[in-house]
Amino acid sequence: MKVHIEVVYKTPAGAEATFSSEMIQGAHALLIAEDFERTGRVKSMKFIDSYEQVWELKKLKEYMKEYETEPHNITVYFDGGYDLQSKTSGLGCVVYYEQNGKAYRLRKNARVEELESNNEAEYAALHLGLQEVEALGVHHMPIQIIGDSKVVIHQLLDEWPCYEDTLSRWADRIEEKLQSLHLKPEYETVSRKKNQESDRLATQALKGVEISSTIET
Structure with missing residues (x-):
């Protein structure tokens, strides 16, 4: 806070x-x-x-x-990848948070088949991250959201238009999730180099390697 x-x-x-x-x-x-x-x-x-x-x-x-006893100082990194040949997507997210005076890192990925583009995979990866935040019981606080997808972040900031209905629906889902949890997002775009961990999780998901872990940092 x-x-x-x-x-x-x-x-x-x-x-x-x-x-x-x-x-x-x-x-x-x-x-x-x-x-x-x-x-x-x-x-x-x-x-x-x-x-x-x-x-x-x-x-x-x-x-x-x-x-202090609840998860706070939340930062979500996200990344999504799409394999055109197999028409599958890999989603990756990393959630950093603090609780009871300790710092934690949560990692999660998922492989999905119903998406149709890399941009859609990016949106889905962010939604996956917000689902993990919700599972932690986080609500009524600011949250920092970081990714290397300029499309996703600039569209969520209403700085770029969203002409594709599919992406518009994903943007609505993100906004609805944030509003339902009363979270105030602060968006930041970074280079792929600074988003390596969630990128690696997305790649592992495409290869069928499932990751779900939380460790103290």
Whole structure:
């Protein structure tokens, strides 16, 4: 969970000023807030999350205790591949998350036969990743989505038009899944080199090698 802090600071002489931070992790915000409070000069302080919800210090402390026990700081990498000769697709996704003070990496792939193009496989790979996020019980938080498919990410950002009905339906499925889980996506495109792990999972799926694992990192 990320928030930005708004503080009204009052000097001993009575001068006041309002300070606002950038978006930072909730745990870091609490540390900064405690440091501010030690000055004895804070007139008021509030925290605003990415959903524009306003939190008071006490409520944020209570929430963060619960938040740490659930999967959070979610990042999903995805990649899909399509083999024209066999008309099969390989899907790969990697989900990084934190829980109870530990970091984890979840890997999952799948081989499917009902898709018709590489772009459709890319969408399906992202949907696979979101299904894994849902299985973790993740909801009501920001989520970072990273892939090397410019088509998928630019279409989901509404920066590129989607003329193909098949891809449009996949985009709708992605949006519906995000909305049902109340997840706020942050999209990023990277080079294939920086997406090697999910690319490898997609290739393994095409070869019939099934992967499903979660390890502490």
